[in-house]
Amino acid sequence: MSEVGSDRSISVVLADDNVIIREGVRAMLARERDLEIVGVAEDYDTLVAVADEAAPQVVVSDIRMPPAFQSEGIDACKEIRKRHPGTGVVILSQFDDPDYAIKLLSEGAAGYAYLLKDRIAEGDQLAQAIRAVASGGSSLDPSIVDAMLRPVTASTDGLSPDDEALLAMLAEGKPIKAIAAVRKTTAAAASNDVDRLFATLAEGASAGAAGAVRRLRVLHEAIVTREEQGESLSRLLPGGVAAKLLAEGRGVGETERLTVTVVMSDIRGYSTIAEHADPSRLAGQLNAHRSAMNRAIIDFHGTVMQYVGDAVMAVFGAPAPSAAHADDALEASMAMHEAQHAVNRGWEEEGLPVFDLGIGLSTGDVAAALLGSEERVEYSVVGDAVNLSQRLQQLAAPGQVVISEPTWELLSQRPTDAEHLAPELVKGRDTPVAPWRIGPL
Template sequence: MTEATDAALAPTPRATISVFLADDNVIVREGVRALLARANDITVVGVADDLDSLISGAVLHTPDVVVSDIRMPPNFQSEGIEGCKEIRKRLPGTGVVILSQFDDPDYAIALLSGGAAGYAYLLKDRIAEGDQLLAAIRSVATGGSMLDPSIVDAMVRPAVRNSGLDPDEERLLEMLAAGRTLKAIALTRQTTAAAVSADVEKLFSRLADSASAGTQGALRRLRMLHEAIVSREEQGESLSRLLPGGVAEQLIAGGKALGESERLDVTVVMSDIRGYTTIAEHADPSSLVRQLNRHRAEMNRAILGCGGTVMQYIGDAVMAVFGAPQASR
């Protein structure tokens, strides 16, 4: 690494979170920008008003966090969610806050089903209340997650109505609805993930026994979210995230099965940050996470820009390969 890179990664007394903002409604966009301007630790580095400018702008500015509307041009469907997931592929570690006027839990489930870490889902009409948006940005910048309390309530309240759950069981259900993993819940409850899994299954069984026709939908959403979380923890990630960039797409497009092999001449690059251990020992943890995310984003952009494939990140180390999955010409 260069001296300039070392200096950029050295601990700073006060880290600023860079934010890229996307919303097709200029009034909402500028209102959110004004709200963020009140925070001394947050800086808006760019704005967008549609899907294409969201992705291209985020890749250009490499922000710590992207704050995006859920529906934007060209189709006004779920461009915000899809665009932010694409940004996460190109810029690993980027935090995402989705702003929505829809309190339908299905949107939140669609967002969290690909991995809850670093994602937040908030309702637009509540972002001015207290410091909810600022708290969400600070949380996802360091890998945390957040769901609007009304979304959690929309999933939990119908399911527990007349169910006779005790406060501890309701709290467990709320943590599930908030997208918490079994391991995270186990840490909070000071037990094991296996014990939490057993408690959850008992809870769902009890809710199913007492569910009426009006609560089936809420119970279905909770079960979907829980199954997505369990699937991620057991399998790691979906195929496209488990395998390095391009490998999953090649397997799908070529009709190849996992286990098939191919002989290629490749170049492998391994890189880490000089003096990282010393830097980490003296850095504020939150600042360190943001600095490491920026480093990974820059490395990711450089490797992809030269036709390489990022294999994995290990702490400050990056492993990449050139010449695979597509052979070099």
């Protein structure tokens, strides 16, 4: 049941009741030198048992398997995560139904991925997802994101474009007054339009029109589940982004210009820690670290943008503009150091290596957008402030925060113990920077 390769480091258990698919995926992953298949399974009971025996870092599973062919794969992976916290999960499915993704991600997205089977042969999407969840990251097929953002899809089943627009607003949960404002009419007129729309759908449903029945069912499901979908989507996209996209209906590639403060943190000496650490324990530490950083950032109105290896990137002032983005970013940076100190104390008691952080802050104009391709979509900010924050964190010793001059100028209260550094060139820039350094904290 086990295939061991000395040059591989991420252990994987693979589950699918279809032996052709299972062996095809096994052969695909065998080409990746850093992945090791340590077990296979074909149903719920076997998957849980194999995972208990092999203790893999990642489980790759189908959704529907024996005995009932419902959601055994997801249920088994949930059980495995209870028994072995930190195990990464990749669900392979032929269904682009967001309900399955919602079930999978009901307790958070960290360490979970949901991919469609008919697209895993494109590039190295599956291998990338395995690597991502092994270190606490997540991945979701863009078609699932699209389904969550657009719970009611347009069609031409007997409704006019005007009725289609009205149906979409109802599914979004817009109240009558909001609908009236969009349609530039009175609330009474909007209410009449809604009554007429439901009468049309009800008449079609009574006559047995499949389109009308389907629309009533979809509308009901959209209204009932929209909040749940929004919550799950918000676990996959940075804080506030899901709500903003749902409210504005913005598409991939549409940008907006914002002035923000970017925070970039990095673990000092991480490569040395990783060299000597057990990979599964290290993945658990990374997950705990990211969770602590996430809470500190969100507490001060920040948006966690991405995790890149041992680095954490956050932005303040996006997706919603904020006049206090520089102050919030500095407060969050100090809270990040404090949170990591608290986590370190627990690790010291367990005999685990501690993480020491260096943090950089930079303020400037950025373009914010939902960017990506068919393989992956993510909310991003692009601009010099992003690059500079990464360079500034390199100037920070453990426990320090290094702040750009524009950020310093925007602070309402400037730390009295800050040190103004001499101007110097940093990699990738033609203009010298003269930042301020605070700490160690």
